[in-house]
Amino acid sequence: MPAPPAPPSGVAKSRWVPAAWSELPGFEDDALHEAWNAWLRSCERPPPAFAPLCGDVRRLSIASDAEQRAWMVERLQPYRIEAQDGSGEGLLTGYFEPYLEASRQPGAGFNVPLYRPPADLGVRKPWYTRQQIDTLPEVQAQLAGRAIAWVRDPVQALVLHIQGSGRLRVREADGSTRMVRLAYAGTNDHPYKSVGRWLLDQGLVRDATWPGISAWTQANPHRVQEMLWANPRYVFFREEPLDALDAGFGPRGAQGVPLTPGRSIAVDRASIPYGTPVWLASSGPTVQLSRLVLAQDTGSAIVGAVRADYFTGWGEQAGEIAGRLKQGLRLWALWPK
Structure with a gap:
């Protein structure tokens, strides 16, 4: 089996550890088509590593979840995100x-x-x-x-x-x-x-x-x-x-593209580059999440390797979730092979 590609440079706050797809909780069950709108938005301003994939991303926007999943496995390599001390546990909060x-x-x-x-x-x-x-x-x-x-x-x-x-x-x-x-x-x-x-x-x-x-x-x-x-x-x-x-999207995040409710996160740019698809897993009293999201924003309080702010949308219900969301987190970056 060929060695996985090298992780990107410029992620000094995190360690990227190659992982198997089977390590990602719920990967076979996520409704990937719900995340594809966020990925299409990222392709409006794609980072250099992902620009060559955007043609396929657009083509697969009408594909089945199974076809999208098979393409991801073929073209992307998962990396478990860890802090420099090796900890893979972090914090998930929400914003709206x-x-x-x-x-x-x-x-x-x-x-x-x-x-x-x-x-x-x-x-x-x-x-x-x-x-x-x-x-x-x-x-x-x-x-x-x-x-x-x-x-x-x-x-x-x-x-x-x-x-x-x-x-x-x-x-x-x-x-x-x-x-x-x-x-x-x-x-x-x-x-x-x-x-x-x-x-x-x-x-x-x-x-x-x-x-x-x-x-x-x-x-x-x-x-x-x-x-x-x-x-x-x-x-x-x-x-x-x-x-x-x-009206169906949120404000523009730091990547410069509109945020997608439930599928966009804010990250520390020194840990995960903007435009990176990320597998997010979090279990807690507020929400249970195992899903594909896109790193499209940042914030002054979003600091550290395993740290994300989850965009919940707009209005009262989104605010209720965001206001209570503070629970454990694991992240896997999905990087082109």
Whole structure:
């Protein structure tokens, strides 16, 4: 049997150990056609190693799962992803695209602004903190006229900041409504501080998942602002249209392609290159997963070899899953032979 191909360079944070297909949990059972949309999206901006395979990927988009599986076995080599110390166990979390009601004009309960980047964002580093943005008149003056829309709930606005993008059902000035996407456009360059961690450190909660945080905020509205200011990081957005073609996919990830619910993950780029098909296995109290996913995004908290953030989609149900997802993980990268 020929030796497996060498793993890619530039993955200094991980060890790639050649593995047999039989090692991948559930490989014979996954509905691979569900992952093919994510792979087709990766082929819009394929990494060099995968570009020669994209013709076959497109051709096989209407093939059966069995045909897709046979092609993968023929053309790809699995590698078990491990940390440098040899550990193959890691952490899976989730993220999603929030859905919020919004208005182009403040008032009638819509009092929380979502801003475009300020003109001097690239000049002053770091920019003002979240608390300073909310309280200093001179900062408010710099942001005048830069609100894309206003939403009702400051906690939901924080969720939007943390997730980095979202969908708005916006009420326009003429009374009509339309759907738009807010995409990440920059930050104030302050570090992200978890409000869940702050609540735990204060002894205020035992459940620091988003459902637990939401329950605490409803019981303690007088302390919500204090909680929000515990995270100095602030995100600015840009507005994008959300047409029928885009509506079935999430925002563009770091690879530059739209994310596919349930089939896109964020990874540490120093462990797994963007555009790599990955076999993901995770069992826990929130979800049971054994499936093909594509490494198409990253995030500031996604650090380490066996670490992934699982894109659950958009809306309330996706947020419920993402908010609770924190469980063990194993990963196999699938690399061209």
